[in-house]
Amino acid sequence: MNETHVKLSNFDAVVVGAGFAGMYMLHRLREAGFSTRVFESGAGVGGVWYWNRYPGARCDVESIYYNYMFSEELYKGWTWTHKYPDQTEILNYLNYVADTLDLRRDIQFETKITSAHYDEANKQWNIKTDKGNSLTAKYFITGVGCISASHIPKFTGLDSFKGEWYHTAHWPHKDVNFKNKKVGIIGTGSSGIQAIPVIAKKAAHLTVFQRTPQYSLPARNQPLDPEYVQNIKERFQEIRKDARASRNGYSLNATTLSTQEVTHEEREKKYEELWQMGGVGVVQLAFNNILTNEAANETCANFVKKKIQEIVKDPVIAEKLSPTYPIAAKRIVLDTDYYETYNRDNVTLVDVKKAPIIEVTPKGLRTTDEEYDLDILIFATGFDGMTGPLLRMDIRGKDGVSLKEKWENGSQTRTYLGIANAGFPNFFMITGPESPSVLGNVPVAIEQHVDWIANCLEYLKANRIETIEASKEAEEKWSRHCQEVAQNTLYVKTDSWYTGANIEGKPKRFPIYAGGYGTYREICDEIAIKNYEGFIFVGVPLEQN
Ligand code: NA7
Numbered sequence: 364m365n366e367t368h369v370k371l372s373n374f375d376a377v378v379v380g381a382g383f384a385g386m387y388m389l390h391r392l393r394e395a396g397f398s399t400r401v402f403e404s405g406a407g408v409g410g411v412w413y414w415n416r417y418p419g420a421r422c423d424v425e426s427i428y429y430n431y432m433f434s435e436e437l438y439k440g441w442t443w444t445h446k447y448p449d450q451t452e453i454l455n456y457l458n459y460v461a462d463t464l465d466l467r468r469d470i471q472f473e474t475k476i477t478s479a480h481y482d483e484a485n486k487q488w489n490i491k492t493d494k495g496n497s498l499t500a501k502y503f504i505t506g507v508g509c510i511s512a513s514h515i516p517k518f519t520g521l522d523s524f525k526g527e528w529y530h531t532a533h534w535p536h537k538d539v540n541f542k543n544k545k546v547g548i549i550g551t552g553s554s555g556i557q558a559i560p561v562i563a564k565k566a567a568h569l570t571v572f573q574r575t576p577q578y579s580l581p582a583r584n585q586p587l588d589p590e591y592v593q594n595i596k597e598r599f600q601e602i603r604k605d606a607r608a609s610r611n612g613y614s615l616n617a618t619t620l621s622t623q624e625v626t627h628e629e630r631e632k633k634y635e636e637l638w639q640m641g642g643v644g645v646v647q648l649a650f651n652n653i654l655t656n657e658a659a660n661e662t663c664a665n666f667v668k669k670k671i672q673e674i675v676k677d678p679v680i681a682e683k684l685s686p687t688y689p690i691a692a693k694r695i696v697l698d699t700d701y702y703e704t705y706n707r708d709n710v711t712l713v714d715v716k717k718a719p720i721i722e723v724t725p726k727g728l729r730t731t732d733e734e735y736d737l738d739i740l741i742f743a744t745g746f747d748g749m750t751g752p753l754l755r756m757d758i759r760g761k762d763g764v765s766l767k768e769k770w771e772n773g774s775q776t777r778t779y780l781g782i783a784n785a786g787f788p789n790f791f792m793i794t795g796p797e798s799p800s801v802l803g804n805v806p807v808a809i810e811q812h813v814d815w816i817a818n819c820l821e822y823l824k825a826n827r828i829e830t831i832e833a834s835k836e837a838e839e840k841w842s843r844h845c846q847e848v849a850q851n852t853l854y855v856k857t858d859s860w861y862t863g864a865n866i867e868g869k870p871k872r873f874p875i876y877a878g879g880y881g882t883y884r885e886i887c888d889e890i891a892i893k894n895y896e897g898f899i900f901v902g903v904p905l906e907q908n
Contacts (some may be wrong), residue, residue, distance in 0.1 A: 374398045376820075377490050377500035379476045379756070381466075382410015384506030384793040384809045386457065387431060390464050391817035395824075400500075401470040402492060408461045408470070411508050412453045416534035417743070418565075419557035420450035423697045424804045425642070426587070427595050428613045429453070432603040433810055437463060439596045446641075447584045447697065471496075478757035479503045481788060486830055486901075488789065502820065505753060506793040506809075509801045512751030514866060515742050516549075520723040528740040531558060541565035545736055547728055549720070550743030551577050552860075553696045558743060560704045570711045570735050572720060572728065575858075576686045578667050582697035583641025607811070610879035611647065612804030621652045622659035634666040646691040654691055654852050664690040674702040681705075683714050692857035694801065748860040749796045749874050750776055760787035770796075774870035777842035779833035779897055780887060781876060782812060788830040788901075791816045796874035797845045799883045801861070808880060815887050819895065830901040837897025849873045 376392050378385045381403035392399040405413040422429050426443035441459055444452065461467055475493040481503075482489050488503040490496075513532035515521075521528065529535065531554040546566040548555055551573045563569045595602065606612055622630060630650075637644035645663060652659040668685045675681035684702065704710055718732035727737035747754075750770060758766040764786055770776045778784055781798025782791055793812045794800035800808045823831055849855050855873045858864035862871050876883055890896050 372400075372498055373487075374400045374498065374500045376400075376502040376504055377402065377476075377479075377488065377498065378504045378506055380410055380506035380508065380511075381405070381408045381461075381470050381472070382412070382506060382508055382511075383431070383457070383806050384508070384813065385410070385470075386460060386464075386466055386506075387433065387810060387813045388504055388506055388793060388816070389466055389469055391813055392820070393469070395817055395821050397502075397820065399469055400498070401466075402474045402476050403470055403472050404475045406472050407454075407458070408466070409454045409457045410506075411511050411532070412450055412457060414511075414513075414534070415532050415554070416450055416536065417529075417531040417554060417558045417741075418539075419559075419561040419699075420531075420534075420554070421557055421582075421584070421697075422448050422453060423553065423582070423643070423695075424613065426452070427592070427602070428606055428804050429806055430456075431460060431806060431810060432599075432606065433814070435599050438599055442589075442592055443587055445584055445586055447582050476756055478759075479790075480757075480759045480763070481761060481790070483761055486788070502789045502791065503758075504791045504793065504816065505756075505795070507752035507756075509752070509794055509805070510746040510748050510860070512747040512755055514745055514747050514751075516720075516744055517867065518720060518723050520725075523725045524723050524727075524740060525725045526727070526738045526740060528742070530742040530744070531555070532746065539739065541739065543567045544738040545727075546570070546739045546741065547572060547735055547737040548741040548743055549715075549728075550745060551575070552743065552745050553577075553694065554745070555743035556696045556698050556701050558741065559710075560698070560700045562741075563704045563707055563710050566709065566739075568709045568711070570713055570737070572713050572715045572730075573683070574715050575688075576684045577693065577696050578664065578686050578690045579696040579698040579701050580643065580645055580667070581638065581641050582699055583639075584699055606804065606807050607884060608881045609803075610881060611802065612807030612880045618648055618651055620650055622650045622656070622662050623652075630662055631666065634663065638666075638670065642697065643695055646695055654689075654854075657689065657853065660689040660691075660853060671702055674706075676706050680712055683712055688857045689853040692853040693859040693861065745860055745865055747866050747869070748801070748863070750863075751866075753792065753795065758787070758790070760784065760790065762786075771870075774872065776872055776874040777838055779838040779841050780890070782816065782887075783831075783833040783838075783898070785833045785835045785838045788832040791819075797842060797876055799876045799878065799880050802875055802877060803880050811880070811884050811887070815891065818891065822891075822895070823900075826900075828900045828902055831895065832899045832901075834897055834899050841897075845874070845876050848876065848878045852877050 375397035376399045378388050378401045385401050389401050426448040479490045487499045513530050545568045547570045549572040633649045653663050672681045718730040721729050727735045776796045778797045781795040862873050863869040
């Protein structure tokens with residue numbers, strides 16, 4: 364054993380991450396009487412909302428749904444100010460939760476878990492941190508998020524750059540001064556699209572390096588009317604019930620109408636109404652076959668492309684901004700004045716699919732066409748999604764086999780329900796790969812996972828079961844089912860971080876359950892009712908009984 368690793372203690376559970384997932388997991392475990400320690404790399408709670416402080420950072424789910432819903436009191440004790448909450452407000456909310464539940468005393472901040480190895484002889488996890496802590500736990504639980512492992516493409520020359528550079532997901536905890544600066548931003552996903560309009564208003568010049576255009580819908584964000592908020596609070600029980608049963612974790616009325624059942628004019632009218640309303644309605648509320656039928660999808664995509672052409676004055680730029688893949692096959696983006704920003708004189712759009720970036724230079728960025736002078740370079744280049752945050756830790760199960768080896772570096776990612784792994788006893792993932800997680804309102808998915816895991820641990824305790832592990836058969840069946848469900852969607856036909864296509868060398872696979880939150884919840888509940896069907900138990904030895 365490394366001499367510098369000081370033995371800290373033994374816990375019933377060690378949890379990684381103090382975002383939405385880790386915080387609620389800690390609360391549930393404490394309530395159930397399990398000794399628990401949470402490790403968090405940030406200096407405060409919040410997870411992705413602690414780190415993603417870039418200008419314009421905002422949630423794409425309405426604030427009234429983007430909450431914990433396990434406690435009516437907690438829900439009613441917080442009042443959101445805007446329809447779509449910004450990063451500061453969400454971080455304040457999570458600090459309110461940490462205060463109310465007195466969570467911080469069991470969280471060790473500024474500490475990363477580096478390894479977790481299962482010790483078969485002692486049926487425990489041996490865990491190490493980057494701060495030299497060495498500890499053991501019966502249960503190892505990850506709440507590391509699905510899009511938390513940030514990604515910077517391997518451009519040569521970054522070290523030589525004389526200006527400032529930042530990744531949106533590791534934004535400094537101070538204001539970055541854009542005044543009189545030439546700014547470049549690489550990436551037009553959600554982070555880029557939110558940051559671009561804000562930075563354009565402050566910088567001398569903004570150059571946007573776009574590889575793939577995104578479909579973005581107007582958020583039409585606005586302050587919330589206090590009377591409306593009061594009414595929502597009074598309807599808490601109903602809102603929670605609907606959110607939990609829904610496909611995406613919001614309490615929205617899903618339509619049963621398909622695009623084929625209406626005329627072209629009726630379709631356009633519906634899209635227009637929802638466009639004016641703002642939010643994800645155009646793709647999620649108009650018709651029920653946008654994500655499963657290519658012709659239906661095209662009607663929606665064409666509507667949005669027409670809007671881009673109407674908003675952006677220069678037709679050449681409008682064309683460059685118009686996507687060619689199915690709409691919503693990548694997570695849809697909500698914006699405030701994104702397309703309008705390209706009408707500004709101080710904004711340039713560079714197509715780096717046509718003229719790829721070759722290198723970062725001391726003065727800026729060079730594409731195959733030209734060199735761009737920059738004072739500040741921003742990477743809005745996204746994340747190694749789903750598997751990335753887990754594979755950055757050295758997690759090893761039985762026989763010393765690592766998660767990386769088991770998943771063959773992503774080509775064979777397979778789990779049972781996105782919660783458990785064959786070969787990894789007493790290891791639980793909150794919203795792991797092959798859970799529905801990112802295909803909706805993530806806090807609702809997190810809460811369901813945490814409740815399921817906590818209930819499972821209570822069951823194990825009550826029944827004197829020492830270890831639980833997914834069976835290989837159950838895992839293979841679930842994984843196959845995930846792939847089958849995904850084949851009926853357009854997600855698998857488009858390159859995105861969902862499929863891992865954004866990471867050089869990462870095998871392409873869609874490791875997400877696309878059957879909807881409500882259906883997934885029913886499946887998980889059914890498995891629990893059947894005494895955790897698909898799991899293998901090892902009981903407490905007789906001599907300890
Ligand atoms: P995304 O959505 O993965 O966007 C990353 C962007 O960076 C995207 O436009 C990429 O283009 C671009 N990118 C990545 N690598 C390169 C290289 N090498 N050259 C040029 N451009 C590149 O990440 P976000 O942070 O915006 O959003 C992630 C999620 O957070 C989002 O879905 C919401 O759920 C919240 P590409 O499309 O790969 O061609």
